[in-house]
Amino acid sequence: MATLAQQIVNGLVLGALIGLIALGYTMVYGIVQMINFAHGEVFMVGAFGAHFTYRRLLPEGTPWYAALPAMCAAAAVVSVAVAAAMERLAYRPLRGAHKLAPLITALGVSILLQEVVRVFYPGATAPLAFPRAFADGHLVVGPVMVLWTGVLALVVAPLLAAVVHVYVERSRLGRAMRATAQDPDTARLMGINLDRVILATFVIGAVLAGVGAVLYGIHYTQIDTAIGFQNGIFAFTAAVLGGIGNIRGAMLGALCIGLVKSLAGQYAWGGAQYDYVWVFVLLILVLMFRPQGFLGRPEGVRA
Amino acid sequence: MIRKSSAVLSGVLAMGAVLGTSACGADKTEATGGAGNCDTSKGTLVVGVIAPMSGKLSAIGLGIRNSVQLAVEQANEKCAVKGYQLTMDAQDDEANPDKGAAAAQRFADDVNVVGIVGSYNSGVARAIQPKIASSKLVQVSPGNTDPALSRGADFATAPKRQYENYFRVVGTDDLQGPFNARYLVEKEGRKKIAIITDGKAVGESSATEFAKEAERLGAEIVIREKVNENDSDFSSVLTKVKARQPQAIFVGSEYHIAGPLSKQAKDLGLAVPISGTDGLFDPQFIALGGKDGDVATSVGAPIEKLDSGRAFVEAYKKKGFADGFGGFGAFAYDAANVIISLVGKVTANGVWTGSPEQRTELVKQVQGYKTDRGANGLVGFDKYGDSVNKMFTVYTVTSGAWKDVLSGQFEAK
Numbered sequence: 001m002a003t004l005a006q007q008i009v010n011g012l013v014l015g016a017l018i019g020l021i022a023l024g025y026t027m028v029y030g031i032v033q034m035i036n037f038a039h040g041e042v043f044m045v046g047a048f049g050a051h052f053t054y055r056r057l058l059p060e061g062t063p064w065y066a067a068l069p070a071m072c073a074a075a076a077v078v079s080v081a082v083a084a085a086m087e088r089l090a091y092r093p094l095r096g097a098h099k100l101a102p103l104i105t106a107l108g109v110s111i112l113l114q115e116v117v118r119v120f121y122p123g124a125t126a127p128l129a130f131p132r133a134f135a136d137g138h139l140v141v142g143p144v145m146v147l148w149t150g151v152l153a154l155v156v157a158p159l160l161a162a163v164v165h166v167y168v169e170r171s172r173l174g175r176a177m178r179a180t181a182q183d184p185d186t187a188r189l190m191g192i193n194l195d196r197v198i199l200a201t202f203v204i205g206a207v208l209a210g211v212g213a214v215l216y217g218i219h220y221t222q223i224d225t226a227i228g229f230q231n232g233i234f235a236f237t238a239a240v241l242g243g244i245g246n247i248r249g250a251m252l253g254a255l256c257i258g259l260v261k262s263l264a265g266q267y268a269w270g271g272a273q274y275d276y277v278w279v280f281v282l283l284i285l286v287l288m289f290r291p292q293g294f295l296g297r298p299e300g301v302r303a
Numbered sequence: 304m305i306r307k308s309s310a311v312l313s314g315v316l317a318m319g320a321v322l323g324t325s326a327c328g329a330d331k332t333e334a335t336g337g338a339g340n341c342d343t344s345k346g347t348l349v350v351g352v353i354a355p356m357s358g359k360l361s362a363i364g365l366g367i368r369n370s371v372q373l374a375v376e377q378a379n380e381k382c383a384v385k386g387y388q389l390t391m392d393a394q395d396d397e398a399n400p401d402k403g404a405a406a407a408q409r410f411a412d413d414v415n416v417v418g419i420v421g422s423y424n425s426g427v428a429r430a431i432q433p434k435i436a437s438s439k440l441v442q443v444s445p446g447n448t449d450p451a452l453s454r455g456a457d458f459a460t461a462p463k464r465q466y467e468n469y470f471r472v473v474g475t476d477d478l479q480g481p482f483n484a485r486y487l488v489e490k491e492g493r494k495k496i497a498i499i500t501d502g503k504a505v506g507e508s509s510a511t512e513f514a515k516e517a518e519r520l521g522a523e524i525v526i527r528e529k530v531n532e533n534d535s536d537f538s539s540v541l542t543k544v545k546a547r548q549p550q551a552i553f554v555g556s557e558y559h560i561a562g563p564l565s566k567q568a569k570d571l572g573l574a575v576p577i578s579g580t581d582g583l584f585d586p587q588f589i590a591l592g593g594k595d596g597d598v599a600t601s602v603g604a605p606i607e608k609l610d611s612g613r614a615f616v617e618a619y620k621k622k623g624f625a626d627g628f629g630g631f632g633a634f635a636y637d638a639a640n641v642i643i644s645l646v647g648k649v650t651a652n653g654v655w656t657g658s659p660e661q662r663t664e665l666v667k668q669v670q671g672y673k674t675d676r677g678a679n680g681l682v683g684f685d686k687y688g689d690s691v692n693k694m695f696t697v698y699t700v701t702s703g704a705w706k707d708v709l710s711g712q713f714e715a716k
Contacts, residue, residue, distance in 0.1 A: 003546045006571070010538035118357060125357040127559050129590040138570065145572050220535050222563050222591050224359065230533050265539035272540035273502060273529035 002143030015258025016157035020212030021235035024205025030245035040232020046210035049078030075210035083206035130217035243296020341382035353421030366629025374639035403427035414657025425449035445634035480512030506555030557582030566592025
């Protein structure tokens with residue numbers, strides 16, 4: 001029983017962290033029907049931006065309550081800069097092109113970003129220790145132990161997802177986003193600036209990825225240039241599972257993936273070595289019986 | 304038609320010869336500047352290095368590269384290979400067998416390459432071996448610890464030499480695992496041990512040998528689990544392990560997994576020592592989460608404690624390399640020196656042609672090589688190409704740094 005509870009908590013923490021990346025995938029897909037495979041790298045550069053800020057810019061011995069917001073801000077700035085540049089330089093010129101063109105470009109951008117960080121960031125050829133910029137120690141509830149960094153992730157990630165959800169539902173820009181998602185041509189006729197809306201979508205996704213990167217870093221205390229790829233795959237899976245294009249679905253899908261990975265490692269055949277397998281078995285099952293994902297709408301042909 | 308094309312061919316060959324000669328000439332002039340007073344009239348010879356210089360194992364790979372660089376520069380200063388200037392060509396394998404094999408193929412095809420120091424990863428070595436077998440290019444590994452590389456898959460029951468041009472200067476996992484088990488079970492009295500591996504050949508074989516010896520000594524392996532190589536979240540597997548209440552966890556992997564694993568185990572209230580083989584023995588292990596009490600066995604003795612080792616450390620520091628020599632620099636230095644000193648011998652009364660016959664002659668020389676004055680003391684090879692030096696050392700993390708606890712030659716029991 002204690003083990004089960006612990007595994008559920010482990011899974012939820014992992015899921016919450018993946019969820020913040022998944023939001024970026026799902027929003028971009030919702031607006032431009034494009035899978036931005038480089039989004040994992042937006043997450044990765046955010047982590048390195050935060051690392052740089054802590055090691056080089058902040059004075060030695062900055063208390064965590066000052067360092068953490070600074071790192072989140074830095075990570076968000078770096079992620080946003082990279083995402084905006086990516087959208088402007090790599091994707092916008094391809095907007096009228098065949099659907100596969102931006103997809104392949106995204107893969108290229110992904111490799112480019114990984115290599116640039118690996119080659120130019122000092123020490124990035126090996127895993128880097130991430131600063132422990134949060135309260136050390138655990139929250140202990142009965143037999144279950146959670147790091148305070150895990151608690152932080154469990155609180156912040158769903159909260160941010162909710163904020164974004166409300167923003168998209170209520171704000172002017174959010175309405176423009178939804179209009180663009182439904183029908184970009186008509187949206188343009190109604191006076192919506194498509195370029196601005198799409199850029200804003202990338203920027204919001206990048207802010208979430210940046211904050212997610214800091215939460216990830218302080219929790220696992222290790223980053224490397226491959227974290228974007230690995231977690232990006234999970235996040236993409238989460239977005240599809242929850243119904244790609246749906247914000248609540250992305251967070252829900254991510255929590256599911258975290259739980260499945262954690263519980264499969266404990267109870268399923270093959271143990272931890274095959275936990276990824278069960279994540280994708282779940283994906284296949286869901287896609288078989290509910291191709292649009294948990295909360296997605298069935299995709300119609302768009303005029 | 305045929306005659307015409309053969310004329311073209313010979314023309315091309317002639318041009319190649321001219322170009323080749325002029326290239327040698329260019330090397331000669333360079334060499335006069337580089338090698339001081341040595342005679343380098345015969346040209347340049349290359350020591351190939353294949354190591355993971357980027358990626359998660361770069362701390363080890365860069366140490367290997369720099370240490371070979373040191374050996375090569377020292378040889379040039381001492382005119383160790385008469386008539387030749389030595390250079391190093393270091394190729395980054397990124398711990399990837401395909402990249403390692405491609406680099407090995409290039410070295411094998413290049414007659415100026417006298418030998419390869421590398422690879423670090425056993426998996427990479429497995430890809431290199433067949434690529435260089437026919438060219439007879441000698442390979443001396445500073446870091447492969449998988450016994451199957453020299454003695455075949457049935458190394459325990461029916462050992463059989465795999466490649467006559469393959470040698471290594473480090474002890475193998477079938478010894479390192481048991482050495483680790485003896486320390487944990489006999490010296491620290493851990494009777495319930497969990498095993499976690501990353502599924503790679505090295506990790507598996509060391510864990511299996513560890514388990515055999517631990518059980519022979521009366522300990523119980525309470526659980527054996529595998530994790531994914533690219534994972535960073537081990538909380539699930541550790542929760543599972545924790546339920547079995549082990550007194551220690553043996554990790555068949557390297558520091559990039561074992562370090563975070565140690566931290567995450569502690570975070571889950573499983574504050575038992577993590578133990579492992581040389582893949583853990585790196586300062587990065589501690590930076591990434593290794594905690595006091597964690598154990599690593601490694602090949603050789605603490606390099607600073609050997610007279611010959613001290614000389615290596617001083618010379619290395621004097622060169623001012625940007626990176627430390629890592630866990631395997633001293634072995635790479637010894638491996639390079641084996642090749643360099645014997646190339647000097649083979650070319651003493653002639654020139655280096657790089658023909659398979661001459662490379663075979665070099666392989667024979669390496670087989671017969673023996674010195675007790677390597678950076679690691681004894682350097683020499685048995686009939687399988689394995690090191691005769693079976694010295695291992697146990698290190699523990701003490702006040703945030705690796706500290707050696709005991710060293711000894713491994714004896715089979």
